[in-house]
Amino acid sequence: MKKIFILTGEASGDKLASAVVSNLQQKKLDIEYLSVGGSNLANLGIKSIFDLSEITYIGFTSVLFNIIKIKKKINQTVKEIIKFKPDILFSVDSPDFTLRVAEKVKKINPNIKIIHYVAPQVWIWREGRVKNFKKFVDHFLLLFDFEKKYFDKENITNTFVGHPLLEKSNSKIDISSISKGKKIISIFPGSRSSEISILLPILTDFVNLMNTKFNEYLFVFHATEENKDEITKKLKNSNLHNIDIISDSNIKTEVLLNSIFAVAKSGTVSLEICNAKVPSIIIYKINFLNYLIMKSLVKVNFANIINIINNKEIIPELLQKECNSREIFKSVVYFLKNPNYAKKQVEVCNRTLDQIRSKTSSCDEVANILRKYLIA
Numbered sequence: 001m002k003k004i005f006i007l008t009g010e011a012s013g014d015k016l017a018s019a020v021v022s023n024l025q026q027k028k029l030d031i032e033y034l035s036v037g038g039s040n041l042a043n044l045g046i047k048s049i050f051d052l053s054e055i056t057y058i059g060f061t062s063v064l065f066n067i068i069k070i071k072k073k074i075n076q077t078v079k080e081i082i083k084f085k086p087d088i089l090f091s092v093d094s095p096d097f098t099l100r101v102a103e104k105v106k107k108i109n110p111n112i113k114i115i116h117y118v119a120p121q122v123w124i125w126r127e128g129r130v131k132n133f134k135k136f137v138d139h140f141l142l143l144f145d146f147e148k149k150y151f152d153k154e155n156i157t158n159t160f161v162g163h164p165l166l167e168k169s170n171s172k173i174d175i176s177s178i179s180k181g182k183k184i185i186s187i188f189p190g191s192r193s194s195e196i197s198i199l200l201p202i203l204t205d206f207v208n209l210m211n212t213k214f215n216e217y218l219f220v221f222h223a224t225e226e227n228k229d230e231i232t233k234k235l236k237n238s239n240l241h242n243i244d245i246i247s248d249s250n251i252k253t254e255v256l257l258n259s260i261f262a263v264a265k266s267g268t269v270s271l272e273i274c275n276a277k278v279p280s281i282i283i284y285k286i287n288f289l290n291y292l293i294m295k296s297l298v299k300v301n302f303a304n305i306i307n308i309i310n311n312k313e314i315i316p317e318l319l320q321k322e323c324n325s326r327e328i329f330k331s332v333v334y335f336l337k338n339p340n341y342a343k344k345q346v347e348v349c350n351r352t353l354d355q356i357r358s359k360t361s362s363c364d365e366v367a368n369i370l371r372k373y374l375i376a
Contacts, residue, residue, distance in 0.1 A: 002374045005086040006035035006046065007077070007101060009055055009094025011191040011224040012268055014038035015249070016117060017092045019164055021046065023367040031374070034084050036077055039225035040249070049080045053193070053226055055097055070097070078104045086112060088373055093118040099133070106136035113373050117141040117366055119158070122150050124300050124308075130154050139373075141366055144305075144356050161365035162358020165272040173254040178244055182218035185210075185332070186256050186278070188264035189231065191224050195265055196231060198285050203263065204238050205325035210332070211242065220255050222269075223247045261335060261342070263328060266303045270315065274306060274349040279342035281316045281331045285323040306352050314348050 006021065008014045018040035024031060025044065035041050038052040055073050078101055081089060089105055089112050091098035102114045119140045122130055130150055133140070140151055140158040151158040178184075187207075189199045207219050219242060223231045228247040235243060246252055253276075256262065262273045266284040273280045282304050302308050304315050318327050335342045358365070 001030050001032050002088075003032045003034075003084060003086040004088045004090050004370065004374075005081050005084055006033060006037055006041060007081075007089060007091040007098045008035070008037050008041075008052065009092075009097040010052060011038055011226055013093035013098075013118070014040045014052060016164060017041060017090070018044055019363045020090075020117070020366045020370070023363045024370065027367070027371070029371065029374070034080070034086070049077065051226075073097075074100050074104070077101045078108070081105050081112075082108055085109075088113045088115055088370060090370060091116045095120040099137070103132075103136045113138045115139045115141065115370065115373065117161075118143055119147055119151070123147065124298055130156070139369065141369065143362075146356075159365065159369060160358065161369075162360065162362040163268075163271055163356070164362040165268060166275050166353055166357045167361060167363075173250055175251065175254050175258060178220070178246070178251070178255065179218055179258065182242065183216055184255060184259040185217050185219050186222060186259040186262040186264075186273075187219055188222045188262065188269050188273075190265040190267070191227060193227065193230060196227060196234070199265060199283065199323075200231065200234050202283075202285070202323060202325050202328070204235065204240070206263070206328045206332075207238075207240055207243060209325055209329040211240070213333070215242075217242065219243045220259070221245045222252050222255070261332060263332065266317070266319075268305075270304055270306065271353070274315075274346075274353055277346050277350065279335055279345045281318060281328065281335075283318045283323045283328060285320055288320075291320055306349055309352055309356070310348070314345060314352070 006017050008017050014037045017037060021044055033046045035046050035048050037046060037048045089102055091102050105112055106114055114137050116137050119142050120129060131154060134154050134156050140156060142148060142158055142160045143163040145160045148158060148160055187203055189196050189203055210217060221231055221243060223245050225247050228245060232245050246255060256276045256278060259278050262278050262280040264270055264273055264280055264282060266282045270282060284303060300308050303317050303319060306314050316331050
């Protein structure tokens with residue numbers, strides 16, 4: 001029996017990995033799995049050696065404050081992988097955790113093939129990392145075609161597989177019991193506790209501001225299974241009666257497709273929003289020290305991939321001091337009162353997605369590459 005260890009570092013990676021594993025399971029292959037994963041992999045019957053929440057840190061200072069704990073988790077993970085003796089270590093996203101683990105694993109057992117899905121964004125910062133990756137990563141699976149040049153330059157095996165969030169959804173779920181005749185505005189507060197603790201109070205104030213002017217909207221908070229209880233608890237005392245919290249991925253997809261607008265924490269979820277043809281704004285806030293460090297390292301002018309590709313702000317970004325309830329309120333109201341502006345954003349986003357969308361299924365591509373390594 002062949003073995004795959006699936007290594008993720010946060011909820012988004014768990015979701016991507018589960019789609020690939022589901023694809024492999026449908027092919028009835030004889031594979032044993034073990035993971036560092038979350039609820040999506042658990043739903044496929046795959047055990048995680050510990051809870052994902054134990055390693056989902058954000059920001060440079062958070063990492064520094066938790067450095068001993070992180071090192072312990074890295075060493076624990078390496079130990080469990082070596083003990084499991086997988087044919088493939090399939091690492092997904094979260095490079096500061098997953099690739100540190102992969103590097104140590106490769107040194108101990110060079111026979112384990114390291115395949116990494118979602119390449120580090122070296123086009124944003126720290127391009128010099130690529131040279132080091134060459135020492136221990138056997139194959140990079142890229143979300144965007146323009147990333148290839150960075151890995152080709154170092155002769156690292158790589159394949160553009162496309163972004164799974166850009167694939168068409170077959171979701172057809174009745175959400176009338178959720179919407180109750182109201183227009184839906186989807187809110188994505190992030191997946192990490194550190195993000196939620198900063199953004200949720202701002203978003204709650206934003207909803208309160210909206211309710212002073214309008215009464216026709218329902219605000220749906222998109223949670224993960226891991227953070228749904230945390231978000232529910234924090235919103236419990238808000239006295240807001242036109243909010244809902246959902247974590248089921250199929251329902252979330254259908255809710256997004258039926259939304260008239262979205263407010264989202266900066267990240268890959270923005271692509272999912274664009275793919276659903278929903279106008280949006282991006283928000284993000286971290287502590288000032290982390291912001292200064294990040295600003296000194298990044299080499300792009302925008303946070304959002306759509307804006308980076310177009311080299312201009314197609315989707316408004318409210319970052320740091322602009323990430324406050326009043327600015328969010330003003331931006332959302334502007335879009336709602338100017339439907340032509342919202343329509344133009346959706347059109348530009350759609351054209352941009354056509355440039356970076358794979359012609360095949362990302363999950364199929366990734367599953368086939370893993371399968372080839374297993375039978376090699």
